[in-house]
Amino acid sequence: MNILWDFDGTLFDTYPAYSDIFYEALRGSVTRQEILSQLKVSFSHAASHFNLSDQQVKEMFIMESSLHPKKTPPFPNVENILKSANANVIMTHKPRLEVMNILNYYNMAGYFKELVAGDDGFSRKPDPESYIYLHNKYNIDLVIGDREIDILPAKTLGIKTCSFQNKTGGADFYLENYEDYFLINL
Structure with missing residues (x-):
């Protein structure tokens, strides 16, 4: 196979760590479950859904790239x-x-x-x-x-x-x- x-x-x-990053960027204004449901479509869909600015998206990618692998088992x-x-x-x-x-x-x-x-x-x-x-x-x-x-x-x-x-x-x-x-x- x-x-x-x-x-x-x-x-x-990886979604728990990514949800935390979104949660922080959105300053806790939505639940992690709502974030996860949008991430399950795609990252770009979630960013659009939550009306994130280009700067917020850049900052989120920086946060994601600096995650320690132990946060993404x-x-x-x-x-x-x-x-x-x-x-x-x-x-x-x-x-x-x-x-x-x-x-x-x-x-x-x-x-x-x-x-x-x-x-x-x-x-x-x-x-x-x-x-x-x-x-x-x-x-x-x-x-x-x-x-x-x-x-x-x-x-x-x-x-x-x-x-x-x-x-x-x-x-x-x-x-x-x-x-x-x-x-x-x-």
């Missing part, structure tokens, strides 16, 4: 799936250096054959450009992501999809935790 993974909110539990049991796959690749909008810092901190970089990061020049999801590149190179069997924009490019290519901790329609499979992954009939 060759798996294409999203990073934030799929491999690593891997999801429980995800490593078992990584070990069982023939090939794992990542497609994320996050900058490469930030992804590598987290992967290296948790000694997980070796599980991945390739990383396509936000600063690699590919179009942003849901554009399928990066998925096409990775699928042509690794013959992807499954895409796992936590947002609809992670699933849509895979559906365009006819690749099976798994939505993690998000019940938005359109995925082939849904998981709330990785303990249940091996129960899916792929």
Whole structure:
């Protein structure tokens, strides 16, 4: 099984830290749950929804880039799936250096054959450009992501999809935790 993974909110539990950053930027004017629901669409959607200025967004990216990896741990049991796959690749909008810092901190970089990061020049999801590149190179069997924009490019290519901790329609499979992954009939 060759798996294409999203990073934030799929491999690593980054949303609590990102929600805290939004909460601080919004000076506590909305709940963390409301922030999370907007982040689950996309960062740019949340920034627009909360009418953040360009300066606020820049400051938030600086705060995000300075987060210690211990604030963004891997999801429980995800490593078992990584070990069982023939090939794992990542497609994320996050900058490469930030992804590598987290992967290296948790000694997980070796599980991945390739990383396509936000600063690699590919179009942003849901554009399928990066998925096409990775699928042509690794013959992807499954895409796992936590947002609809992670699933849509895979559906365009006819690749099976798994939505993690998000019940938005359109995925082939849904998981709330990785303990249940091996129960899916792929």
